[in-house]
Amino acid sequence: MIDAVPDKVRALDEGDALASFRARFALPPGVIYLDGNSLGALPAQTPARLDAVVRREWGEGLIRSWNRHDWIGASRRVGDKIAKLIGAKPGEVVVADSTSVNIFKLLMAAVAARPGRNVILSEAGNFPTDLYIAQGVVSLLPRLSLKAVTPDDLVPAIDEDVAVILLTHVHYKTGRQYDMAAVTRRAHEKGALVIWDLSHSAGAVPVDLGAAGADMAVGCGYKYLNGGPGAPAFLYAAERLQGELASPVTGWLGHAAPFEFSDAFQPASGIGRFLSGTPPILGLAALEAGVDLTAEAPAAILFEKSRGLCALFIETVEAFARDHDLEIVTPLDAGARGSHVSLRHAHSYPVMQALIADGVIGDFRAPDIMRFGFAPLYLRHADVWRAANLLRDILASGRWDAPAFKTRAQVT
Ligand SMILES: *Cc1c(COP(=O)(O)O)cnc(C)c1O
Numbered sequence: 001m002i003d004a005v006p007d008k009v010r011a012l013d014e015g016d017a018l019a020s021f022r023a024r025f026a027l028p029p030g031v032i033y034l035d036g037n038s039l040g041a042l043p044a045q046t047p048a049r050l051d052a053v054v055r056r057e058w059g060e061g062l063i064r065s066w067n068r069h070d071w072i073g074a075s076r077r078v079g080d081k082i083a084k085l086i087g088a089k090p091g092e093v094v095v096a097d098s099t100s101v102n103i104f105k106l107l108m109a110a111v112a113a114r115p116g117r118n119v120i121l122s123e124a125g126n127f128p129t130d131l132y133i134a135q136g137v138v139s140l141l142p143r144l145s146l147k148a149v150t151p152d153d154l155v156p157a158i159d160e161d162v163a164v165i166l167l168t169h170v171h172y173k174t175g176r177q178y179d180m181a182a183v184t185r186r187a188h189e190k191g192a193l194v195i196w197d198l199s200h201s202a203g204a205v206p207v208d209l210g211a212a213g214a215d216m217a218v219g220c221g222y223k224y225l226n227g228g229p230g231a232p233a234f235l236y237a238a239e240r241l242q243g244e245l246a247s248p249v250t251g252w253l254g255h256a257a258p259f260e261f262s263d264a265f266q267p268a269s270g271i272g273r274f275l276s277g278t279p280p281i282l283g284l285a286a287l288e289a290g291v292d293l294t295a296e297a298p299a300a301i302l303f304e305k306s307r308g309l310c311a312l313f314i315e316t317v318e319a320f321a322r323d324h325d326l327e328i329v330t331p332l333d334a335g336a337r338g339s340h341v342s343l344r345h346a347h348s349y350p351v352m353q354a355l356i357a358d359g360v361i362g363d364f365r366a367p368d369i370m371r372f373g374f375a376p377l378y379l380r381h382a383d384v385w386r387a388a389n390l391l392r393d394i395l396a397s398g399r400w401d402a403p404a405f406k407t408r409a410q411v412t
Helices: 007-014 019-024 046-060 062-068 074-085 099-113 128-140 151-157 180-189 281-296 299-324 348-357 381-397
Strands: 093-096 119-123 145-149 162-168 193-197 216-219 233-237 340-344 363-365 369-373
Touching (some): 046 062, 074 093, 074 233, 099 128, 099 193, 119 128, 128 145, 128 162, 145 151, 151 162, 151 180, 180 193, 348 363
Parallel strands (some): 119 145, 119 162, 162 193
Antiparallel strands (some): 363 369
16 A cells, blocks of 8 residues: 655645646546656647637638638747747747658758768667668668667767767657767767757757757657647757758748749748648647647746656655666666656566556556656656555555556557
8 A cells, every 4th residue: 555645745746836737737537647758648728729720710711721820830830839948949940740750851851961971870779760760761872871879889989971860869768868969069070960859858858959059850749748649740950051951851831932833842941941741730739739838837947847756756766676676777867867767677567557557657668668757747746756656566566467467558
């Protein structure tokens, strides 16, 4: 059984300047949701917003809404809102396609901008889509090769043959965070470009693309930005580079003047050149609602709370980890991690299923990782404390060791 939440933890919630944000989400009762790093929770304002876009803008406005409700500007408008969360300037971020497709667009643009260089450098064990897309680029351009190294080997591997480095800022599995400014500086010394995947960073940890001198970035809309399942992704290209980067997906909405309907492709002058086809307006509307809500929270307080939630979870788990053969995989140094914590255990899959059965939702990442995400907008310190203690209880009782918890679902 789980004890009452200690006063020390209650006091953290009483002093939480973001406490009122929890009611701005439609969270199911009885659930402690620790998977906002994979699919963010539903903002309470999103259903009404979607209803208005469907019934009023689509149903009544019909095609007039491209102008009247600025559907045509949504990719850039929402991009500018995301820009503020990641230290980019207006006109440097656009919302389009999926993260996977945006990685493809930027990798192709980057290797074309660095002719004579033959290596795409990345991290072994990076998020699969990042590596798979890089492999696809190499199969299209056989002069290139993909070199994937461990984080410790990364900096020495940056040499004059590297065209572009593709890294995930906060690692999806371990939660490790790269020093963006240091890696970018080193890459620039050697003449290479860097693409940062911010999927586990945007809305969760401080990101300042401008201060880091970052070249390019991508990220998901459906994780900490709470844009909903399959929300469109974002793409950043520094203003100083936009003129020399060409998207390989030369769709009509990336054209300088799409409504002239000319035969020859001429890229838009700014970030708009990374648009491809007609944007998903319903997905963009849900993403905008999620981004608007995140933007209401003072950034410094948001990221401070995220660090505090992770620290409380780690501290609570540390007290029993050794007794139950649990390894804390995520760096203990708060500055070197993101907003999720990963634990290694020999029976991570059934243990996570047992947690979910008891209302604590995290996820499992093969082969042996339990992952717990701490979204600062809607979690309480008491939730984090309860989740860690429920984990202890499940391990101590051995009740994870039941056939029902061992059948692998398609999505883990
Ligand atoms: C979640 C995630 C993705 C997802 O890409 P999609 O194209 O949206 O499926 C990509 N990269 C990283 C690092 C992720 O964490």
